[in-house]
Structure formats: structure tokens, C-alpha cells
Amino acid sequence: MKNRYSIFSLIKNAFSYHENWQKAWKDPTPKKEYDAVIIGGGGHGLATAYYLAKKHNMTNIAVVEKGWIGGGNTGRNTTIIRSNYLWDASAGLYDHALKLWEGLSQEINYNVMFSQRGVMNLAHNLQDIRDLKRRTHANRLNGIDAVYLSTEEVKKFCPIINTSPNIRYPVLGGTLQRRAGTARHDAVAWGYARGADEMGVDIIQNCEVKGIKRNGDEVEGIETTKGFIKTKKVGVVAAGHSSVLANMAGLRLPLESKPLQALVSEPVKPIIDTVVMSNAVHAYVSQSDKGELVIGAGTDDYISYSQKGSHDIVEGTLNAILELYPIFSRMRMLRQWGGIVDICPDASPIISKTNVKGLYFNCGWGTGGFKATPGSGDLFAHTIANDEPHKLNAAFNLNRFISGDLVDEHGAAAVAH
């Protein structure tokens, strides 16, 4: 049993100089066989394992991670969480996740620092205004909170924005989802890992999957750097490396993997208490609890697994940031990094069965899957346990690329993240 985290456990452990905290998860050697194996120990993979154990009583399972848990895109993203997507299928998917976020810290007894500080999306031209208004209406029809703001209302909500009509891309309006916000990325991975571990899930780090073994149309197991693991069900949740794993099983996916960058500034006093995103000029900014400005840039346009992006992308983003927030002109940037994102042609994810029995993929989240972590895990667990999708992820199957029933969220979803 895990000791519960609370104010009392914090005080108690202070007396022993925080040296006696219980381990949050074990470091097991892999068993010979599991009922299911999840490949990829990011937030989505760990959440999948958590819900498999919690809701479907599948506890003889493992999560296999080539590096350390949360070291992929989960630990590299700008943590924007929102559900104001255009289409009904997306609205259902992302709002399911948002509702889970609202109770997540209590559910997993781990403070994920979910902060509903609102997310504002800016409009810079007539087409932006039309798109954002259309999306606001669509959101409200789906029961998702959304309001359209005038330039004055944008300024009132976030006073440091430069709303002068004389800038290159003037702010003509915007939308606001107040239930949206941010969360602590690492905590999400760690909290789910701790919860899953408590229910008996093996979390195996430093274990790279090198092959997926098939017996005809069925999965038999996986080849890893820690030996062969037998299993009838494999759930792949490997973000930018999804195609690499698909190729191991002899499949192809409709994905392209590209670098996406972010950067943070030196910490400063509270200056921006919401998240502001702009699609047209491609810049997003929020402020972390430590005080750093967290800035998201765009993707490079070429396929790469190098986990670093191009300088000109960052330069373009910072140009936009400076025009929108002249107050930041003296800020120094502390760190910059990249993650490899798996981009789908319709900018929507894949949570799906495949032609191979027992092989499931959860991928294609591209630049915007952090927000979906709890929902994605819940629905993927359902799909794996029942060998059938849940109604909320039925539209996000692989077959849509054959039937043409795409969920086109490009641009329609406000912005990439």
C-alpha cells in the first residue's frame, strides 16, 4: 500500500528531512509474460495502464519505456489544456479529458497543479474572426464554454497585450475558454505511474522495444533490450516514434514526425495570469508557477527525429511575441528544447485497433496531445480491454483514412496545441 500524500505526510516527512519518503514506484525486472504491454511511458501510456488496472481489472500488465517515464513529449510540452475544438467528435474527446482533469489530483492523490486560468485565442484578420466565431458557436452547441471577445475585452482580460491597430498583425478579437488552463507535466506522468504501480502494474524503464512479434495476424510479444516479453495485447503509445514501432509490426501509419520547439525565460514576478495563443503569428505564452514565461513555437516542416528544431522557427516566434508583448523585450531566455511530434493528415489523433489482432495504436496527437492525457488513457484502456472502441473514440480509428471520414481539425481547432 502507498502512503497517502497530504499536508500531514508533508509535515511528518519534514521531521526526517524528507529522506524517508516511500518510493513512488518500483523498479521491477520484466516478467516472462503479461496480459497486456503498453509501449511508451509518457503520460498517455501511463494513464492507459492506470485505467486498465482501475476500470478493467487488468493488473498483470506492464509499461515499457526506452528512457525514463515522462521524458518524451510529456515532459517537453507547454502544458496548454483546452477543449474548444470545432467538430463534434473532437469536442466529445477533448471535453471528456478536460472533465477528468478537473478531478485528477484527487483521483490519483497527486497534485498535478491543474490551473483553470483560461485560454485565449487571438484573431488577427477577417478570416480569423469568422473562424473563431464559428468555433465559439460550435463549442456552445456541444456544451463547451466559449465566449467571443472584442479587442477591448481582450485588452481587459490580458492588459499587457499590444492592441494598437498599427502593428503588423493587429488584434481584432479573440475567444476565451475559462475552464481551460495548464497543469504540471511531470506530475501527470508521475501521478499516474504511482497509481498504476500501486495496483500492481510493472513500470519498466530503460527498456527499449526493438521488435513486435507477430504470428500471422496476431500479436505474440515484444522483443526488448531486456529480453523477449510474451503478451497477447500490445498498446503502442510512442508519440513521435509511432511509425518506427508500426514498421516493426509491418504496418504503415498516416504520420509524419517533426520537431516542435518550446522555450522558457528567466523567472519573473507574475505578469500574465492566463494562456494566450495566436495561430496567425504562431506564438503562445503563459507563465509557470516558478515565474518563467513558457513560450511555444511552431514545427519544422521536414521529417526529423533529431529532437532539436531550427533556429529560424524560434526567431519567428519571438518576433511575434515581441510585437504582441513589447513589455517582454528585455527578457532573457533560459532554455530551449524540441520534441518529436507525430502529425496526422487531419490533425486529429488515432486511438484504434489495427488489422493485427491484439495490436492497438494511440498516436497522431501531434502538437496537441498533452491536454488529452487523462481522456486518451481512459479511452485507450477501454479499447484494449474490450477490443472495441468507446463511443467517444470511435471516430478516431485508423479506418477513417480509407473511408475518407476524416476529422479535419487543421486550423479549425483554433491553433495547433
Next chain:
Amino acid sequence: MFLITCPFCGEREQSEFKAGGEAHIERPKQPTELSDDEWAEYLFMRKNIKGVQFERWNHAHGCRKWFNMIRDTSNDTIKAVYKMGEKPPVK
């Protein structure tokens, strides 16, 4: 960020170019005969290789010509550049 040697203009910064994705995907000769599965393969399914990949590039802010490139996507090193219609110089 890396440098690309355009076969027509010489060495330029990567930001002058537009990546065109996987190369040598042949357009179906008889589109009307294609099944939905085959259309999906042609339109959407990609190798998305981690390692040596054949791809198309366009010198968008230069001569605006298309050409092919062989590049290692795990570290962005370019192995070869060759013109459209030419045979790849390496395997």
C-alpha cells in the same frame, strides 16, 4: 537547422527550402481503378523513417525548383542530392 546544396543554386540555408515529404511515391496510373485501400496508401500512409530516407524538397525562396534528397532523419545529415527524374546515387 542545416545547409542544403540545391542542385541548381548551390549551398543555401535550410530555411530557404520547403520539405515535400517522402519521394518516389508514384501517382496511380489508373486512378479510376483504385480501391479505397489503395487510395489511402497513396494519399496518407507514409514510411516516416527514422534513419536514411528519400525525400523531395523545393527551393521555395530560391530557384523554386523541386529536387530529391537522401537524408538521415535521426541526425539531419544529408547523404546526397539529385535532380527529379534521376536515379538515386546511393541505395
